[in-house]
Structures are given as structure tokens and as C-alpha cells.
Amino acid sequence: MYTLHPTRLAMLTEGPTDAERAAAAEHWTYSQKLLEDGVIVFGGRTLERTSDGSFAIAVIRADSEQKARQIMEADPAVKAGVFRARLFPFQPMLMGDWPSEAVTVPVRLGKPSSQPRAAPPKAPSR
Numbered sequence: 835m836y837t838l839h840p841t842r843l844a845m846l847t848e849g850p851t852d853a854e855r856a857a858a859a860e861h862w863t864y865s866q867k868l869l870e871d872g873v874i875v876f877g878g879r880t881l882e883r884t885s886d887g888s889f890a891i892a893v894i895r896a897d898s899e900q901k902a903r904q905i906m907e908a909d910p911a912v913k914a915g916v917f918r919a920r921l922f923p924f925q926p927m928l929m930g931d932w933p934s935e936a937v938t939v940p941v942r943l944g945k946p947s948s949q950p951r952a953a954p955p956k957a958p959s960r
Contacts, residue, residue, distance in 0.1 A: 835924035836906040838879075838890040838917040845916070846883050853914070860910035861917070868894065873905060876932070890917075893924060 840846055845854050868874040872895065879890035896902035903921055911917045 835891060835893045836902070836919050836921045838892070838909070838912070838919050840888060841915055841918050843883070843885050843888060846888055854916050857911040857914040857916040860914075861912075864908070864910055865892070868892075868905070875926075893926070899923065 842854070845851070850858060865874065865877060869877075875893040875895060877890065877892040880887055882888050892906075894902060894905055896905060899921070906912065906919045906921055909917070909919065912919045
């Protein structure tokens with residue numbers, strides 16, 4: 835899992851510069867591709883516009899911490915310095931059904947779909 839924080843909060847409170855707007859658009863395209871490829875499990879952002887409360891998260895699938903870091907650092911908005919990113923090892927523990935009205939980019943089996951993506955299968959009990 836990684837977090838993304840705006841490097842300039844005014845981007846959210848006063849509006850983005852042209853460079854920030856372009857990097858954010860590239861970030862969105864990059865994130866959609868990761869979702870379609872099954873790399874992003876889920877992602878979202880807070881609606882708060884304060885320096886400590888405005889951030890996004892991306893829960894991703896990666897084979898290693900190095901691969902997760904590569905995915906995070908390849909984000910165009912991170913590369914452009916619009917967002918600062920921080921990687922956290924993460925273990926999902928509880929997951930319910932995601933309400934369909936909350937889905938903004940529906941995906942199913944790596945292809946765009948009109949239906950929300952189903953939750954991953956539960957791990958077998960030991």
C-alpha cells in the first residue's frame with residue numbers, strides 16, 4: 835500500500851497549475867491502467883483539504899517491496915513532484931463487499947465493464 839500527498843496543498847484549495855493538472859491527468863490514466871491490469875486492489879482519497887488530512891491511498895498487488903516501490907515511483911505525478919509518496923507493507927485483514935455506487939472505474943477480469951469488480955476470493959482457513 836502506498837500513500838500520495840499533494841506537495842502543494844493549494845493545488846486542491848485554490849486550483850492546480852497547468853503542470854499539476856497535466857501530471858494529475860497522467861496519474862489518473864496510470865492508475866486506471868494499474869486497475870485494469872489487476873495491480874490496484876483499490877484506491878481512493880480523502881475529501882479533506884488540510885495539510886495533514888489530504889491524501890490518497892493505493893492498495894496494490896506486488897511480488898516484492900522492490901516491485902511495489904517501482905510501481906509507486908513510476909506514477910507520473912510522483913515523478914513530476916506533484917505528489918510525494920510513501921510505501922507501507924500492508925496486510926489486508928477485513929474486506930466486505932464494495933457498494934456499487936462507490937465505484938468510479940468499473941473493471942472485471944482486466945477489461946472495462948459496467949459492473950463493479952468482485953472482491954478477491956477469501957484465503958483458505960488453516
